[in-house]
Structures are given as C-alpha cells and as structure tokens.
Amino acid sequence: MELKKQDNIAAGLVSDRFPTVSGIVIQITYYRKAAIPLLMVRTVNICPTSYAYFKMDCMIKGCDGGGFDLTSVVINMIKAHKKMKSGALNCSGTADAIESDHARIEYAAVIQYKRVSAVKS
Numbered sequence: 001m002e003l004k005k006q007d008n009i010a011a012g013l014v015s016d017r018f019p020t021v022s023g024i025v026i027q028i029t030y031y032r033k034a035a036i037p038l039l040m041v042r043t044v045n046i047c048p049t050s051y052a053y054f055k056m057d058c059m060i061k062g063c064d065g066g067g068f069d070l071t072s073v074v075i076n077m078i079k080a081h082k083k084m085k086s087g088a089l090n091c092s093g094t095a096d097a098i099e100s101d102h103a104r105i106e107y108a109a110v111i112q113y114k115r116v117s118a119v120k121s
C-alpha cells in the first residue's frame with residue numbers, strides 16, 4: 001500500500017498533467033486462465049482531482065509485480081483527443097509460480113474533455 005501511495009503521488013494529479021480532461025471512465029473485465037475465465041468487471045472513475053495513475057493490479061494470487069498498465073493507452077488517447085478506445089492487455093507478471101498467460105483484461109476507456117474556451121487574440 002505504501003508503495004502504491006508513492007506511485008500515486010509521483011503520477012501527479014489529472015488536472016495538472018491533463019488539464020483538458022474533465023473525466024475518465026474505464027470499464028475493465030478481468031479474465032484468468034481457468035474453466036470459468038471471467039473473474040470480475042469493474043468500472044474505474046477518474047476525475048480531475050484524482051491521481052493520474054492508470055496501472056491496475058493483477059487479481060491473481062501469487063502474481064507479484066504484475067498488472068495491467070493503461071498509462072500509455074490513456075496518454076495516447078489524450079494526445080489524439082480521442083474519446084473512446086477499447087482493447088485487451090495481458091498481465092505483465094512473470095513470477096515462477098504462475099503461467100505467463102494467467103490473466104488478461106479487456107478494457108473500454110471513455111475520456112471526456114473540457115470545452116476549450118475561445119482563445120483571445
């Protein structure tokens with residue numbers, strides 16, 4: 001938890017890093033390698049006062065250091081002023097006790113932007 005707190009602080013606030021963004025909603029569906037692969041569905045709501053931290057933890061026991069990093073997805077969307085994007089990611093965890101394809105997510109990210117006020121010349 002302590003490490004995560006530091007990560008959050010290092011990431012900075014959404015309003016500072018991405019001043020044009022008014023909100024981000026990411027729906028994440030977690031899958032594992034099992035007979036019933038669907039693990040859980042969660043929705044992450046990020047507002048301008050949230051930390052700009054988009055790395056999601058892996059839900060699999062024994063997976064240390066793994067997870068799903070959506071940072072580049074979000075940054076690329078904001079750069080392109082894109083409102084919606086969906087895709088899939090595999091867990092980056094490589095612990096010996098777990099298989100490399102033990103977990104993956106499907107995500108759907110929606111970003112809302114502030115209305116750009118007219119620039120006075």
Ligand SMILES: [Zn+2]
Binds near residue numbers: 058059
């Ligand atoms: Zn994992």
